[in-house]
Amino acid sequence: MTGWKQINWRGWLAFGLLLLSWELGARATPKLQLYFPPVSQIFAALGQALMAGPVAQHLGITLGRFFEGYLLSAALAVTLGVVLGYIGFLHSLFETVIELLRPMPSVAIIPVAILLLGIGDSMIVAVTVYATLWPILINTIDGVRHVEPTLIDTGRSFGLKRRQILWQIILPGAAPYIVTGLRIGLSIALILVTTAEMIAGSKGLGFFILDEERGMNSANMYAGIVLVALMGYLLNRLFLLLEARALRWRHGMRVRESA
Amino acid sequence: MAILDIQNLSKSYRQAGGDITVAIGNITCQVEAGEFVSFVGPSGCGKTTLLMSIAGLLAPSSGRVTINGKEVAGPPPNLVLLFQEYNKSLFAWRSVLGNVRFGLAARGDHSAAAEKKARLLIELVGLKGFEKHYPWELSGGMQQRVAIARALAYQPEVLLMDEPFGSLDALTRLELEDTLLRLWAELKTTILFITHDIEEAIYLSDRIWVLSRRPSQIIQELKIDFARPRDQLSTRAGSRFMELRNDIYRQIGSPATL
Numbered sequence: 001m002t003g004w005k006q007i008n009w010r011g012w013l014a015f016g017l018l019l020l021s022w023e024l025g026a027r028a029t030p031k032l033q034l035y036f037p038p039v040s041q042i043f044a045a046l047g048q049a050l051m052a053g054p055v056a057q058h059l060g061i062t063l064g065r066f067f068e069g070y071l072l073s074a075a076l077a078v079t080l081g082v083v084l085g086y087i088g089f090l091h092s093l094f095e096t097v098i099e100l101l102r103p104m105p106s107v108a109i110i111p112v113a114i115l116l117l118g119i120g121d122s123m124i125v126a127v128t129v130y131a132t133l134w135p136i137l138i139n140t141i142d143g144v145r146h147v148e149p150t151l152i153d154t155g156r157s158f159g160l161k162r163r164q165i166l167w168q169i170i171l172p173g174a175a176p177y178i179v180t181g182l183r184i185g186l187s188i189a190l191i192l193v194t195t196a197e198m199i200a201g202s203k204g205l206g207f208f209i210l211d212e213e214r215g216m217n218s219a220n221m222y223a224g225i226v227l228v229a230l231m232g233y234l235l236n237r238l239f240l241l242l243e244a245r246a247l248r249w250r251h252g253m254r255v256r257e258s259a
Numbered sequence: 260m261a262i263l264d265i266q267n268l269s270k271s272y273r274q275a276g277g278d279i280t281v282a283i284g285n286i287t288c289q290v291e292a293g294e295f296v297s298f299v300g301p302s303g304c305g306k307t308t309l310l311m312s313i314a315g316l317l318a319p320s321s322g323r324v325t326i327n328g329k330e331v332a333g334p335p336p337n338l339v340l341l342f343q344e345y346n347k348s349l350f351a352w353r354s355v356l357g358n359v360r361f362g363l364a365a366r367g368d369h370s371a372a373a374e375k376k377a378r379l380l381i382e383l384v385g386l387k388g389f390e391k392h393y394p395w396e397l398s399g400g401m402q403q404r405v406a407i408a409r410a411l412a413y414q415p416e417v418l419l420m421d422e423p424f425g426s427l428d429a430l431t432r433l434e435l436e437d438t439l440l441r442l443w444a445e446l447k448t449t450i451l452f453i454t455h456d457i458e459e460a461i462y463l464s465d466r467i468w469v470l471s472r473r474p475s476q477i478i479q480e481l482k483i484d485f486a487r488p489r490d491q492l493s494t495r496a497g498s499r500f501m502e503l504r505n506d507i508y509r510q511i512g513s514p515a516t517l
Contacts, residue, residue: 148347150342150344150347150348151347151348151350153311153316153340153342153348154340154342154348156316156334157314157315157316157334157338157339157340158334158339158361158362158365158413159334159336159365160365168361169350172350172352173352175352249351249352249353249354249393250351250352253351253393253395
């Protein structure tokens with residue numbers, strides 16, 4: 001786990017210097033402050049906006065949509081992936097569809113979603129589900145198909161039924177792949193929620209950022225950006241924490257493999 | 260009555276090009292309850308295919324296998340197959356204890372006593388103190404010990420072993436041979452063992468079937484009557500041991516005998 005010793009002090013120092021040079025640069029060129037307000041102003045705006053209320057509400061709405069879309073998508077994709085990975089016939093049936101749809105930039109689906117669902121929560125969640133589905137689905141299928149055949153034969157020799165093999169061997173065996181898919185999906189879900197909110201929201205952080213830009217409140221706009229960045233960062237940390245717990249058995253193995 | 264009865268077993272594959280390869284020619288043999296019997300043959304003679312067929316993991320092309328009079332169609336409940344590749348057959352996500360408990364759970368034993376039994380087996384294979392370790396933390400020999408404990412936890416009447424010590428270093432191999440003999444004597448399981456190591460087969464077995472190259476057939480049956488418990492030094496040093504070894508080697512060691 002991350003103890004004090006594992007913190008990359010050098011990296012944080014470099015980040016601090018970056019912020020400092022922004023601050024000094026912005027102060028030195030007042031003309032540009034409309035575009036690049038000093039960092040101190042951005043953080044002041046962030047504090048104020050959070051205190052004042054609406055931003056906290058936007059944040060809550062974005063988080064709500066994110067979790068709804070992400071969790072729904074994860075449940076759907078893992079289930080579908082296990083089924084497609086396990087049943088060769090179904091996989092060969094859907095492989096081409098998946099290969100064709102997956103590379104399409106998911107934001108292209110937003111107009112379709114607006115057409116079908118209007119602008120609102122359900123559209124944003126649907127788009128998030130759609131985009132997040134692919135990395136999780138692909139990785140789950142891959143994971144299930146890559147489970148060591150000797151493991152499955154071992155299970156069969158011990159008299160396990162197909163269903164038991166699925167739960168006791170295939171799922172844990174594919175877990176590292178599934179988790180990788182879930183991690184990629186997390187970032188994609190955040191991108192899609194924010195983007196969809198910018199295009200068709202009247203609430204949420206994506207909307208807030210764009211709205212403040214239109215009102216020329218650049219400090220507020222940046223405050224919104226900092227907030228989404230922070231949200232992404234913390235959600236990723238949370239994910240890594242849960243991953244380390246769920247795949248504890250792999251932790252030392254990876255350290256040894258990379259040694 | 261023989262516990263394991265193999266009648267006219269054969270297995271052929273259609274290869275990618277459409278050619279048919281006959282892996283197992285026509286094998287007929289019986290194993291008595293409590294026996295330790297080995298197949299010994301050159302590598303690539305279809306030994307694994309043979310064991311997979313006996314274990315009900317592969318359907319034979321013709322012939323039949325019966326265990327206790329019941330025909331094998333799918334993995335039988337009183338038999339388990341132990342693979343050579345311990346690193347591929349152990350559950351990486353389960354600890355040593357978890358892997359051994361799997362053997363008991365597969366038998367339907369989820370009782371509170373199951374953990375005690377598992378710990379006892381772990382002790383019997385010489386891994387006391389490693390219960391909480393994960394397989395990757397152990398050496399190859401130790402991993403195969405876990406696989407043996409897991410197989411025995413299933414309490415099979417017949418244990419099939421597919422070159423279980425084939426990828427271990429020479430010293431570890433000798434150690435594990437003795438561990439296996441000790442457990443076999445203690446638990447009175449029937450063991451059908453496959454190896455390409457002639458001396459290993461002689462050292463371990465009551466009887467040996469010598470297999471030919473592909474398509475494999477039994478070309479000789481040998482009774483090994485060295486006293487038990489056997490000893491890695493004195494048993495292997497006897498002139499009878501050498502004779503048997505040379506005898507088998509002459510039959511399978513050089514392609515000229517095909």
